[in-house]
Amino acid sequence: MESIGDVLKNKVTNLSKRKSEIISKVMKDAEVLQFLKNNQKQLTQEIIDRSYPQLLEFVSEKKKVEQSGYSSNKGFIPKLRLNETFIDVAFVPTEEYLRKNEIKAIKNRIHTVEMPANIKNYTFKDVDGTKERMEALKFCLDFCEGFEDHKKGAYFYGSYGVGKTYLLGALAGELAQKGINSYLAHFPSLVVELKASISNNSVNDKINLIKEAQVLMLDDIGGESLTQWVRDDILMVILDYRMRYQLPTFFTSNLNLEQLEEHFKGTNIEDERKAKRLLERVKSLSVFVRIGGANRRI
């Protein structure tokens, strides 16, 4: 049977064996050696002795990155750092991680309601500047450039498939790059969503969010089934507020000015006055710009 003394001696031998294994492993690493060299003025043997666990962690994490592309903290890579009393491992974000986060932050500036899935990837670069689209495209470019000065948005109208929605998406993307938030909603779907929120009392909160948006974009206005509630309690409330506070507002529609007025009118006489007032809001908020060209959906 081993004596207590032997057991202890074995333990100590094993420990020092393990320690020398660690030392020889970490001292083979070029980055560790470079770090020790760069910091030799501040480093004492005592600090180095105390830091072997961290140096080992550094070497193992680097190996993980080499083998799988990731350290234990996904998106971060290990770096050695000198503290006052020991060497430590810091995890710093990779370029790729920072770039992805930046893209995510930009995309988060665009709030969408029922818009095409990839709308946040649309860019002006991809909008072909055909003659029929030029005026609208130029309006958007000028709007972005002079964002601080331009309070008026635009009402882009034209037939189905000419790229109206696409242009709004590209505009929202460009604004997001500049740190500007947009609320971009397919208006007919927004109406359905708002109707559904009546039952849980969240309709006012939603309307507040929409009316206060930094830039509001209502896509396909005129495509909704218009009721008095939609016209007077939703659209009028939102547009009235945005007009008062001069908040930029964009629309797209298949309807021209006259058709939009007809749409707002509905059928009875009392509605005619309200339709006119609402149309005045749209006109005061936006410049009417026609988009022509071929249907791009085919």
Ligand code: ADP
């Ligand atoms: P509208 O809103 O006028 O009905 P869309 O913006 O939905 O038209 O455009 C119709 C189709 O054409 C969509 O599938 C859209 O992705 C595509 N599209 C429109 N403009 C462009 C463009 N500049 N580059 C590539 N695809 C486009």
Ligand code: MG
């Ligand atoms: Mg559209």
